[in-house]
Ligand SMILES: Nc1ncnc2c1ncn2[C@@H]1O[C@H](COP(=O)(O)OP(=O)(O)OP(=O)(O)O)[C@@H](O)[C@H]1O
């Protein structure tokens with residue numbers, strides 16, 4: 470999976486004066502599943518349209534299999550696509566819908582029948598070949614659309630919010646189904662979503678976009694545990710950002726003093742070069758541990774419990790530092806049972822369970 474399949478160089482798209490895609494550099498490996506995540510209007514769909522050829526680049530270039538396709542028409546790119554409003558042909562049966570991309574490619578009839586049969590099995594719709602779209606559930610329709618997008622063995626598949634319309638259960642099931650099909654067929658896939666969980670579950674790498682730019686592109690673990698900036702940190706999951714300043718270096722660790730209370734030293738790993746000494750210590754609520762031993766963790770903080778919120782599998786504790794900064798801790802019901810509102814508690818974390826991000830945005 471090391472061969473580059475798709476490469477965007479300084480890809481830029483203006484719609485009149487709106488810069489929707491801003492000098493994006495992106496390389497996608499053969500067989501990779503890449504998810505683009507970002508807020509509404511950040512340029513995700515625009516980026517997919519540039520790759521598909523539905524929109525022309527204002528600047529930059531796109532290479533597919535080492536060939537410049539910047540000027541190629543969509544149908545010359547041989548890319549499979551599944552958009553959110555996946556519009557099946559209502560007057561065609563499931564089988565005919567799926568056969569359509571093969572027909573326009575002038576594949577012979579016997580082969581079409583064979584391929585449609587195989588793909589129907591793959592998406593678990595073998596018994597639905599003769600139905601019309603209106604006779605299917607939303608999830609079944611989405612699977613037909615997926616089958617139609619991949620039946621001609623496209624080397625590259627683009628998915629724009631493919632599961633957006635589905636309920637949570639069906640969405641989770643389809644996430645795994647799409648992932649399995651994609652792996653089985655080795656299709657390079659770029660998928661766009663609003664749903665951070667979907668991004669973390671399905672992808673080899675996640676690309677976070679903001680205002681037409683890529684903020685970070687990393688493995689799901691790294692995006693979640695080691696966000697490089699405040700935007701990525703806050704966009705995915707919940708996180709505590711403690712304002713501080715780097716005051717010294719000790720071996721591979723940086724010493725940070727909190728802005729509100731410099732009586733204590735905090736230790737953090739230097740995972741990226743930081744141009745300023747002003748930083749946030751970024752630590753996920755589930756990485757903050759309740760403790761009564763001062764020496765149990767490298768970093769210790771005393772906080773006052775302000776609220777306990779039961780969230781099913783755990784309890785969220787909203788707490789406040791001595792200088793008024795809010796902090797969220799997530800722990801098991803068992804560990805939080807004894808805590809009462811107003812009580813001072815000791816919490817801690819080790820340097821490897823947090824990261825530093827630059828204070829400027
Ligand atoms: N055809 C168009 N003409 C003018 N502006 C457009 C056009 N398409 C998109 N835009 C603008 O470009 C920016 C990026 O839009 P895009 O559709 O790529 O966002 P998105 O990340 O897909 O958002 P969403 O999550 O809401 O689908 C937005 O500011 C949008 O208003």
Ligand SMILES: [Mg+2]
Nearest residue numbers: 513514515629
């Ligand atoms: Mg969009």
